[in-house]
Amino acid sequence: MLSVPELQHLNVSLQKQLSIPIEEKNGDRMYSKCRIYNLNYSAISVDEMLATNYTNITTKTCDKWEYDRSVMKTTVMSEYDLVCEGSWLSSLAGTALMIGLFFGAISSGFLSDKFGRKVTTLAIGVLHIVSAFSAAFAPNYIVFLTLRTIAGMTAIGVYTPYWLLLIEACPPTHRGYMTILTDALLRVGTGSLALVAWLLRDHWLLQIIGAIGMVPGLILFVIFVPESPRWLISVGRVADAEAISRKIAKWNREEIPASFSLKQVEEKDDASSEKKGTFFDLFRTPNLRKYTLVVCSYWFACVFGNYAMDLNVGTLIPGSIFLNYLLMSTMVPLVSCISLFIGIQKIPRVVSLPGFLGVGGVMCIAMAPILLTNIPQLVTTVACIGRMLLANAFSLIYLYSGEIFPTPLRNVGLGAGSSFGRIGGLITPQIYLLASVWFGLPYVVLGGIPLGAALLSLMLPETRGIRLPENLSDGELFGTSAYEDITSNDRSGEKDNGTALVDSDGERAFINNAFHMDTNAKSTKPELVKPDKAMTLNDVTSL
Incomplete structure (x- = not known):
């Protein structure tokens, strides 16, 4: 709604009547959120306005808006007026983050190989804190997007070398447990974020606290975690x-x-030792090429499905955005650690890989018809089940990517899969726009992509309890x-x-x-x- 200073002494209903044109959308008549009558309100009286026939009055685009601040006091959208003709720009914040994740996944593996796991984690961690903190004070949207991209690049840049250090520092019998523990701690962190957001209701304070919150962990990392002996x-x-x-x-x-x-x-x-593997070695031989393509498709589906639910929790799932985010990103994945433990330790990979991703995709598709029941609790329950299974698939593909590729290509393969997955993340901020075509289309796409990747994963070999391939020849025969x-x-x-x-x-x-x-x-x-x-x-x- 536009704020017109000359009409401030009138009640809200009359302000709308005299300043905002009526539009019809989907059969409903409502006040426009983007246009105002093209009148010089300082030159005419209220009585003249009331006597005016507004049918033939032209309209113009608003240049100032009032926002509903009942949920959040400040947001990126309200700070930079990303509404009406500029509404499409709001999704670029998520896209910028995904672009950063894409390039961060590519570069972090190389940097950790060259400079070490610990040094890379520390250096990129400091850069992440600086970029995330600075984003809270960005003077315009372009600067904010730039810092957001750097923050995304450094976020995955911290995680990748840390993950490699974890794999290399743990005996095989403990890697499954550490995978689950790491995933659980990540979920506790995201849950804390939802709680802080609910308490503050201020995007910029949340941005600052999120950046500063990484400092204690980085200090403990420097003090207690050694470089990888491997x-x-x-x-x-x-x-x-x-x-x-x-x-x-x-x-x-x-x-x-x-x-x-x-x-x-x-x-x-x-x-x-043989020569160090390169990205192109992933595609030189038939079996490795097949494994690489299928693993990349699995990564694509995992990143797409998980981020689509997290980034669109306020539009795809009815109810409180804070509660739904807490459920989707924290409570459900924490509960899923039980099924993840069973999937990693007890069930063959050839069953758990397609099982987690495929059934998760089916649950996402099922949300469309269930929405017609007008029972929000039922929709949320099905969404939670789907999110739990997709989260399990995401954790599992990290572990599987470290098992399927031979030693010279292990880091390259993990980086390739993770990078390809970020392409799926690039389109997740826009998925809610598909609802303008048909209300159920976002859910069909959200579930269809994971379901397709799950079927492709049936071509992958078993790795649980199998000796890992040590060279390129082993990788082809694996x-x-x-x-x-x-x-x-x-x-x-x-x-x-x-x-x-x-x-x-x-x-x-x-x-x-x-x-x-x-x-x-x-x-x-x-x-x-x-x-x-x-x-x-x-x-x-x-x-």
């Missing part, structure tokens, strides 16, 4: 890797033998009977000669005069045995 060994910093291993052992109140050395790991890697024969022979040979151990994910490392963990022991602490036994690198990083 990365240190890969760049030849064996002494640093040994020092970190000793610190980990000391933290766990264990003593490492004086003869402990990681030198042989480096020598073995130098002797058997999922075939030939790969099963190779891994079976490798396990037999290693058992006979006693020179190496293969962990449950199949990543081998050779350590001279070291020690190993008793993986059958009930205790969670490593058990020192004879120093002439070999041990896996996973055991070193889990001390």
Whole structure:
């Protein structure tokens, strides 16, 4: 509604009658939100206005608006007047974030390989805090979009190297648990965001608190989290890797033998390593090409489905935006950790991958006919089920992407999938616009894309409990009977000669005069045995 100073002394009903034209939309007559009568209100009296025939009066575009502030005191839309002819600009805030996520996913993997997991996480984390904080003081929408893009780039830029460090620092038996724990902590954070938003009702204060809230976590990260020993060994910093291993052992109140050395790991890697994989290696051979394309489509569907529900929670799901966001982004995913645990630890990947994504897509499609029942609680319940399954699929594809690709391509494959997924995120802010064609179209698209990707994922091989591929040849054979024969022979040979151990994910490392963990022991602490036994690198990083 336009505020006309000359009419302020009149009641609201009369102000509207004298200043705002009536428009008809979908059979309903209502006051225009974008146009005003083209009159010089300071030159005519109220009596003259009341006597005027407004049928032939021209209208003009509003240049100032009054906003309903019952839900939020300030928003990006009200701050920059992103309404009427400029309403399409409001969705660009979400698009800018997704563009940042896309480029951040591409660059963060390269940076973490070159400079290390910890250094990259710290540097990008600081940049994220600065950009997110500065966005609260952006003088115009262009500056805000620029800072929003940087914030998106650095948000995923922090997460990717952290995730790689997590995978590399945990033994295979604990990776599933850490995946669930990380996901749960993320959900607690988003839930806190919904609570703070409900209390403040101010977008800019929320932006500031969100940026500052990352500072304590980054400080704790610097103090307590070491660099990845795997990365240190890969760049030849064996002494640093040994020092970190000793610190980990000391933290766990264990003593490492004086003869402990990681030198042989480096020598073995130098002797058997092949050239580092590139993005193009993902498409050179038939099987790897197929796996890459299917994994990318799965990423696309996961990002699209999850972000579409989060970013459009106020338009696609009836009810309180704060409560619905809390349910969609926090409570439901937290409850889903139970089903995610079962999916990761107990169910084959070839079942859980299509199951989570496919059934989640069906639930999203089902929201369209259920809306006709005019029972908001039922719509919200179905939406919660769909969101839970889509969240599980998102967490699972992170883990699966680290399992399906061979070691030289693991980081590249994860980055490629994540980057392709962000393309799906680019279109999520606009999905609600499809309702102008048919009210159910957003829900059909929201569920149809995940359902299609779930069907494609049936072509992917099982990875749970399978030795991970170590080179490009392994990657091409992975999922075939030939790969099963190779891994079976490798396990037999290693058992006979006693020179190496293969962990449950199949990543081998050779350590001279070291020690190993008793993986059958009930205790969670490593058990020192004879120093002439070999041990896996996973055991070193889990001390």
